[in-house]
Amino acid sequence: xxxxxxxxxxxxxxxxxxxxxxxxxGNSDSSRCVAWFRQAPGKEREAVASITGGGxxxxxxxxxxxxxxxxxxxxxxxYLQMNNLLPEDSAMYYCARxxxxxxxxxxxxxxACIRGVDEANFGFxxxxxxxxxx
Numbered sequence: 001x002x003x004x005x006x007x008x009x010x011x012x013x014x015x016x017x018x019x020x021x022x023x024x025x026g027n028s029d030s031s032r033c034v035a036w037f038r039q040a041p042g043k044e045r046e047a048v049a050s051i052t053g054g055g056x057x058x059x060x061x062x063x064x065x066x067x068x069x070x071x072x073x074x075x076x077x078x079y080l081q082m083n084n085l086l087p088e089d090s091a092m093y094y095c096a097r098x099x100x101x102x103x104x105x106x107x108x109x110x111x112a113c114i115r116g117v118d119e120a121n122f123g124f125x126x127x128x129x130x131x132x133x134x
Contacts, residue, residue, distance in 0.1 A: 002026045002124040004034075004095050009129030012085055020080040020129060022095030027076065029053075033098040033113030035091045035122065036069065038091035038131075047117035048093070051078060058114040063089075073103055085133045092128040099123035 008020040022034065035050035035058075049069035050058045057069050068081040078095060098121045103109040112121055 001058045002097055004124055004126035006093065006095050007127040010094060011132040011134065014086060014133055016085055016133075017081070017083045018085065018094055018131060020082065020095075020131075022078040022080075022126060022127070024076050024078070024095075024097060027134045029097075029100045030075065031109060032051050032075075032100065032131045033109065033121075034071070035098075035113070035117050035119075036078075036080045037119060038089075038119060039094070040088075040091040043091075045094070047119065049080060050113050050117050051101060052110050052113045054110070056110060056114050058117060063116050078113065085131075087098060087133050090131060090133045094128045095126045096122035097124040 003025045005023045012018055030053045033050055033052055036048040037045050038048050039045040048060050048063055049067055051069045051071055066084045071078045
């Protein structure tokens with residue numbers, strides 16, 4: 001079965017950088033979408049960035065220009081490079097993979113991945129890694 005494991009979180013100062021990693025195992029779906037979400041205490045979980053199997057990406061306005069999502073050549077590791085971190089970036093960061101059984105077309109799946117990421121489409125989640133910026 002599909003498992004996702006995040007790493008790379010930590011405590012940093014404002015303006016510093018971190019790179020989060022998400023290792024995906026048990027996945028045979030090359031068309032998958034993988035996304036990073038974050039949730040701060042008292043706030044709703046929000047999508048940060050996402051990437052399709054083909055490498056198309058989405059970044060939320062709050063992180064555009066500072067965060068970059070990428071993936072390894074084998075597509076089994078997804079990274080989130082976070083630069084110029086701000087205190088408001090402090091949160092638990094989760095990676096997630098979308099469900100494969102809810103799409104009528106591949107094009108629809110890609111659109112959902114990179115336009116308006118909806119966590120309801122994601123059926124596989126990691127445990128999260130904490131990022132604290134002070």
